[in-house]
Each structure stands twice: as structure tokens, then as C-alpha cells.
Amino acid sequence: MALFPAGFIDDLKSHADIVQVVQERGVQLRRSGTAWKGLCPFHGEKTPSFQVHGERGFFHCFGCGVGGDVIKFIELFDKVAFPEAVRQLAGRFGLTVPESADSSKNDDEEARRERESLLRAHEVAAAWFREQLTTPAGAAARRQLKDRGLTTETIEQIGAGFAPASREGLKTRLLKEGFPLGGLLRSGLLVQRDEGAPIDRFRNRLMIPIHRENGAIVAFGGRAMEDGQQPKYLNSPETPIYVKGRTLYGLHLSKTSISRVKHAVMVEGYFDFAQAWQAGITNAVASSGTALTPAQARLLKRFASKVVLSFDPDAAGQQPVGEALGADVLAAGGGEERGVGGVGLLPGVGDRADEEQQRHDGVRDRDAQPAPAPRLALGLRRRRGGVQRRGRAGQGRRR
Ligand SMILES: [Zn+2]
Secondary structure, eight states: OSOHHHHHHHHHHHSOEEEEEEEETTTTOEEEETEEEEETTTSSSSSOOOOTTTTEEEETTTTTTEEHHHHHHHHHTTOOOHHHHHHHHHHHHTTOOOSSSHHHHHHHHHHHHHHHHHHHHHHHHHHHHHHHHOOOOOHHHHHHHHHHHHHHHHHHTTTTTEEEESSSSSHHHHHHHOOHHHHHHTTTEEOOOOOOOEEEEEEEEEEEEOOOOSSSSSEEEESSTTTTSSSEEEEEEOEEEEEEGOOOOOHHHHHHHHHHHTEEEEEEHHHHHHHHTTTTOTEEEEEESSOOOOOHHHHHHHHOSSEEEEOOOTTTTTTHHHHTTTTHHHHTTOOOOSSSOOOEEOTTTOOOHHHHHHHHHHHHHHHHHHHHHHHHHHTTTOOOOOSSSSTGGGGOOOO
């Protein structure tokens, strides 16, 4: 019998940093390529054959053959059973363990099926939005994307689409695909007001799919098409598959690059991300205008040891993010230090001059190109279009 909902275990594993967990138990690790190496705590040895892979979340010893995920490590190291290891880990990383009283096997199975159904509904919706973007009704949305300087390739990479003004377009498609109405309401793709029939939540909006870092689409952001259309950005509500504070926009695309350079550039919105990506800044993530949460800091810390902010000083979204960069977030993210394994955030957030300097530093640091590179980030707001095509990103860092 499963004691915990499968989704919770997935969540827990994605938020727990296995390198940190191992190090906290006194195992000395040194970085070696993409892995961490040390003396195996499970058998006596003089040369390190114990490896921990932070990004992929597992450990393995080539000496004694022991290995597994972060929960397995705690089970073996602390000599506790699986449920206890899960509770310890959840406690360490600030996740609430779901009540086990009602997590009978049937409920687990049902919750798992519901999550799968929600994920599939989002896939279908994303495909439908992309389709609509190519229709005559999508012309204004295509123009909006072009006005932001995005190329067809970038538009495809971020999966942008269009939700037409109709009330039942997506609903009709999803019902035809066999999704139950109740599930669709829970997905947030449909809304029901008062006694009325459920209708599409997103109408007449430019649609941006929001992915989990593994690539699954879990939500949407919809930008208004008309002046005065409120709200300007309409997002999916939180659902069993989407917790806003645990998601960083763009990470599914940029995590490889971030892992390589150990350093992320944080921008504000979807389109800042898209413009950065197109300009060859492949290690960006977007906060989507909210405060950086401890869970987001932990998520980022799996890939980066340093975060550089690249915000428009005049932007409305700056303030909450600035507030979030306080001691709380850093402490919760385990990153008080700038060093290895911590999310280090540059000081002086909130000061315009400092921010200019940060953006300057951030990209220069990443690109190691003195002249044109800094302008990539500095000019994100001002310039239309790709300043540089990809390619620069492939060069990585000089050390
Ligand atoms: Zn071993």
C-alpha cells in the first residue's frame, strides 16, 4: 500500500537537494565534472568511488554497488524505513506531508489518475492554442509576438499560442477528447460563474504554456490582446499539478545551460525570457513577476550556484522580487553563502545603479565577451529582436 501520494514523492524529490542531504550527513564531497565524488559512507575505502548526481537526484558507489535516490540514501544512512525517510526529508525541505489517514491505495490511484488527466488536458490545450495561432483569428496575436521581436523559431520553442474570443472553443475540443467536465473545471482551463455553463477561462489572449522543469505543461499564462482588457495577465489557478510558488518559467529550456555555467540569470516575465533565449542567453529563468519563494530558490539551487538578476528598474514587478531576496529566502534555500551549493544573490537589490551593474556583470560573467555581451541584457527591454543568434551560448564559460 502506498503511504504517500505519488505526486508528493515526486515533489519531494524534486525539491530536496541530494548533494546537500549527503553533505549534511558529514560525507565530504568534491565536484568532479557533473557529479560530486567522495569516500563511500557505506563501505570502507581510501579512494573515492562514491558519486552523487545533484541534477539527476541519485547517488551510486562503484565500490560496493549501493545506489538510489535521495530517499534511499536517507533510508540507508540513517537506517530508517521509507516513510520515516520521507518525513525527515519533507521536514528538512519544508514540505507538508499529506495526511496519510485518507491515502488509501484507491485514493492514491485516483489522485494519480487525476494528475495524469490534468497533464494530458494541458497538452491538448497547448496544441489547440498553437493551432489557433495559425488561423486568421490569430493574426493579431502573431503580430503581438512579432512586435516583441520574436522569431518563428522562438515562438515555437516557447510554444506560444492563441485563445480566441469564443467561450467554448477549447471546451468543445477537450470534451471531444473525452475529458470529464469536472476534471476540466479542476484543471482551471474552464471556469463556471454562478449557475451558468462552464466556459473557457482564457478568451482572446496570447497564450504561453508554463512547464515544469521536466517539460510537462502544468499551467498557462494568458496576455490580454486589447488595451483595457483586464487583467493584463491572466494565469491558471493553482491545481493538483501546478503550484505557482514552486515553478520557474523557462527552466525546462534553460536547465541544461544553467547546469553547465552554474549560474542563472533571472528575468521578470515570459517575454523577457523569450527575448533573452533568442538573444543566446540560454541560462535565464523568469520569476513571472512574483516574489521568489523559498521553493523556487531550492529548485534553482539544483542547477545553479549563483543567480544574477536582470530586471527593469522601472518595472512594476521589481518590488516583490526585491523583497523576496531577503534573508528568509536565502536561508530557506540554504544559500547564505555565495560558494558552492548555495544560491548566491548579488547585494544591493533595489538600487538602480547597482542593478545596472548587476546586469552588466551577469551577462559579461556568463558570456566572457567584453564588448557586445553586456548589451544583450541591458538592452532586453529596449531592443526588438534577437541581437545575437544562438551559438555564443554553446561556448560556455572559460573556466
Ligand atoms: Zn560503497
